[in-house]
Amino acid sequence: MTSPDPQIQDLQSQAGEAAGFLKQLANEKRLLILCRLAMGETTVSELCEIADLSQSAMSQHLAKMRTEGLVSGRKDGLQVHYSIADPRCVGILHHLKSQFCTAADALEGKA
Amino acid sequence: MTSPDPQIQDLQSQAGEAAGFLKQLANEKRLLILCRLAMGETTVSELCEIADLSQSAMSQHLAKMRTEGLVSGRKDGLQVHYSIADPRCVGILHHLKSQFCTAADALEGKA
DNA sequence: CTCCTGAATTAGTTGACACTAAATTAGTCT
DNA sequence: AGACTAATTTAGTGTCAACTAATTCAGGAG
Numbered sequence: 001m002t003s004p005d006p007q008i009q010d011l012q013s014q015a016g017e018a019a020g021f022l023k024q025l026a027n028e029k030r031l032l033i034l035c036r037l038a039m040g041e042t043t044v045s046e047l048c049e050i051a052d053l054s055q056s057a058m059s060q061h062l063a064k065m066r067t068e069g070l071v072s073g074r075k076d077g078l079q080v081h082y083s084i085a086d087p088r089c090v091g092i093l094h095h096l097k098s099q100f101c102t103a104a105d106a107l108e109g110k111a
Numbered sequence: 112m113t114s115p116d117p118q119i120q121d122l123q124s125q126a127g128e129a130a131g132f133l134k135q136l137a138n139e140k141r142l143l144i145l146c147r148l149a150m151g152e153t154t155v156s157e158l159c160e161i162a163d164l165s166q167s168a169m170s171q172h173l174a175k176m177r178t179e180g181l182v183s184g185r186k187d188g189l190q191v192h193y194s195i196a197d198p199r200c201v202g203i204l205h206h207l208k209s210q211f212c213t214a215a216d217a218l219e220g221k222a
Numbered sequence: 223c224t225c226c227t228g229a230a231t232t233a234g235t236t237g238a239c240a241c242t243a244a245a246t247t248a249g250t251c252t
Numbered sequence: 253a254g255a256c257t258a259a260t261t262t263a264g265t266g267t268c269a270a271c272t273a274a275t276t277c278a279g280g281a282g
Contacts, residue, residue, distance in 0.1 A: 002149070002194065002195040002196075002198055002200075002201055004149075004150055004151040005149045005150060005201065006150055007205070007208070008146050008149040008150060008204050008205070008208060009146070009150065010208060010212040011142075011146050011204060011207055011208045011211065011212055012143055012146045012147075014207075014211040014212055015139045015142040015143045015146065016139045017211055018142055018207045018210075018211045019136075019137055019138055019139040019141075019142050021211075022133050022136050022137035022142075022207075023137040023138075025130070025133050025137075026130055026133035026134040026136075026137040027130055027134075027239090027240085028126045028127045028130040029240090030130075031122075031126040031129055031130050031133075032123055032126045035119050035120070035122050035123045035126065036123075038113070038115075038116045038119040039115055039116060039117055039119060039120065040115040043258085043259095044258070044259060044260095045258070045259085053241090054241080054242075054243095055258075055259065055260090056241085056242070056243080056244095056259090056260080056261085057240070057241055057242080058259090059259060059260050059261080060240075060241085060260090060261090061240085062259095062260095063260075063261085073259095075248090075249090075259095077249065077250070077258090078248080078249050078257060078258045078259080079249095079257095079258060079259085080258075080259065080260095083113065084113040085113075088210050089113075090113055090116065091206070091209075092206065092210070093119050093122060094118070094119070095202070095203065095206045096122055096125075096133075097118070097119060097121060097122045099129075099199050099202060099203075100122065100125040100128055100129045100132075101122055101125055134269095138269090138270085140270090154228085154229095155228070155229060155230095156228065156229085164271090165271080165272070165273095166228075166229070166230090167229090167230080167231085167271085167272075167273080167274095168270070168271055168272080169229090170229060170230050170231080171230090171231090171270075171271085172270085173229095173230090174230075174231085175269095184229095186229095186278095186279095188228090188279065188280070189227060189228045189229080189278080189279055189280065190228060190229080191228075191229060191230095
């Protein structure tokens with residue numbers, strides 16, 4: 001199945017880099033974090049609630065993503081506001097939405 | 112950075128499923144395997160050469176992807192020919208190519 | 223049948239991942 | 253100063269991922 005597609009060949013040389021990028025996203029909590037950040041910047045504590053994670057665990061996820069340049073933090077008094085720093089994140093979120101949020105899913109959501 | 116985008120909200124409910132899917136792809140070897148399969152079906156031993164993996168390790172990667180329905184195997188005598196079974200794989204490969212194989216990368220490849 | 227080959231499976235090891243708990247840093251407020 | 257709060261860092265733990273080595277399975281050839 002899925003007819004031959006030579007166009008993909010170029011990707012082989014970038015497989016390592018692409019896999020590294022995907023590793024960052026291949027986690028439900030981090031995906032939730034990025035979904036929220038795609039809607040606008042927010043604080044660490046709000047992210048904790050959304051993802052149902054302890055502050056420490058959240059901070060570790062954010063540190064990992066900061067190191068990879070996916071997100072960035074902006075200090076504001078006691079709080080730190082995070083936002084998406086790598087546009088590729090937004091791109092892949094849209095792609096995932098197109099593949100995992102079908103019309104049927106959307107209807108279920110409204111039911 | 113990266114202006115607010117409420118469209119992504121729907122994805123939050125599917126984050127677990129999407130993360131599970133990404134976990135399968137978040138590995139250089141499996142990405143190489145899928146790249147090759149996107150160009151047409153092939154045998155296990157050829158995949159071993161391409162990904163520089165032992166036959167056992169390859170078989171374990173393929174088993175994992177078979178279980179998740181990403182690929183499927185067709186027996187032909189002694190050999191097993193694998194191909195992509197889940198069209199979402201092709202979709203994401205194209206997306207990755209668009210993000211990791213820029214025009215600059217393409218030129219470097221030719222240099 | 224025996225031998226061989228391609229593939230799959232099993233057992234065991236190593237390292238990475240994701241958390242908790244505790245300590246630390248930095249900023250605010252009285 | 254001291255107390256409080258948001259966030260980060262460090263240490264330790266349990267689980268899972270990805271390999272190697274050895275075994276097993278299935279098909280083809282002598």
